[in-house]
Amino acid sequence: MEGYSEYSSAMNSLGLNLGMNVSKSSSGVNYNATSTSVPTPSDSNSLPPSSPESPPPKIYKPCFVCQDKSSGYHYGVSSCEGCKGFFRRSIQKNMQYTCHRDKKCIINKVTRNRCQYCRLQKFFDVGMSKECVRNDRNKKKKLKHEVSESYEMTTELEDLVDIVVRAQKETFPPETPKPGYRVAADPAPGVGSSSETDPLLFEYVTDMSSRAIIMVVEFAKKVPGFLQLKTQDQITLLKAACLEIMILRISYRFNRDDGSVTFTSGLTLTNSQLKSGGFGTLLDTIGPFSKQVFSLKLDEREVALLSTICLISGDRSGLEEPERIEKMQEPYLEALRIYVRRRRPTEPHTFAKILMKITDLRSISVKGAERVLHLKLKIPCEMPQIINEMVEEDDEGAGPSEESGKHTAASDIQEVNVKTENMSASNQCTAGIDVMKAALFS
Incomplete structure (x- = not known):
């Protein structure tokens, strides 16, 4: 026991309390364990400091509708x-x-x-x-x-647009010559209805129409890739789109106040003169269409691209390479889409509205061709050959034949182009008519 007492004293001197009482008994030594002391609040200062507590989670109110847990x-x-x-x-x-x-x-x-x-x-x-x-x-x-959406054109696309816009300006100037001139003659007596045609006014209208056809042909020749198409496809596209482009151009020059039209030469014909000169009731269709075009506020770039899309159209009947022409049309459609969206960023539907005008142009073009055929039967005056060729249907199976001994359209175009380069400005109209004939004959 003396050894244990010494051991216990040594432990107590180190601050360790074994918590045991030792007493003698008859059977030997008894060891009674006592409960270990628990630190009191006064001892808390001696404990190591605790880590700072994290902020409590944000608590929302219950759902105002169903009282479930709000998120x-x-x-x-x-x-x-x-x-x-x-x-x-x-x-x-x-x-x-x-x-x-x-x-x-x-x-x-x-x-x-x-x-x-x-x-x-x-x-x-x-x-x-x-x-x-x-x-x-x-x-x-x-x-x-x-x-x-992306409103940026590639450099190649910008160059393509610049070419067709330049072709548009060269064949359809944005401004007519100043001062212009008018026809003093009114419709002849008894000529007032759409079924009557004044011979003098008819001559003016057909002359302006012939010049307009020539300009459309020249425009087509300047469109990139057009002259590289097969000759028969060139003819098909020109005959199908010529009236459409002419109507679009007339609508662009249509005076919405009095119904008159100023042509590229500077000549202005009144509404009654146009009707008596051969337009007849067709003018009643062109007038509303012109107002629709005006409401779209097309500029010269949009008119040029729309004209090109009308011309390069792969859904025309009788094409030999429709897939090639459809692929050729794609960059012009993309250029028009980007330009329209860039010019009108807050009008997302304008591009679709502009394309829908192609359907209207085709409908009016059909009526125009019917009107020309009607005039051929009703009037004593001779219709200019260039207009006849434009509206006549292709003969079935028509095409260049070695047995016929005729020139092909390609050779005629080449021959006329050479002649045109050597002719004076006064003879350009006649040369243009020859070009149209060569382009339309197969």
């Missing part, structure tokens, strides 16, 4: 994910719900899916905003649209 503020109100999604879908899809009771259903976490009508009404009662849903959707659409 945050959505559309102006604290709500759960389920109610947020239901409200968004209901507004975006403009859903209409019906209550099968008295429109006073209790909406909570358990019953919220039983009555959609009362659930939606409760959204409005607690203050959820429709406009927040619409603005959120429009913002996402706008962002996606801006990312997907």
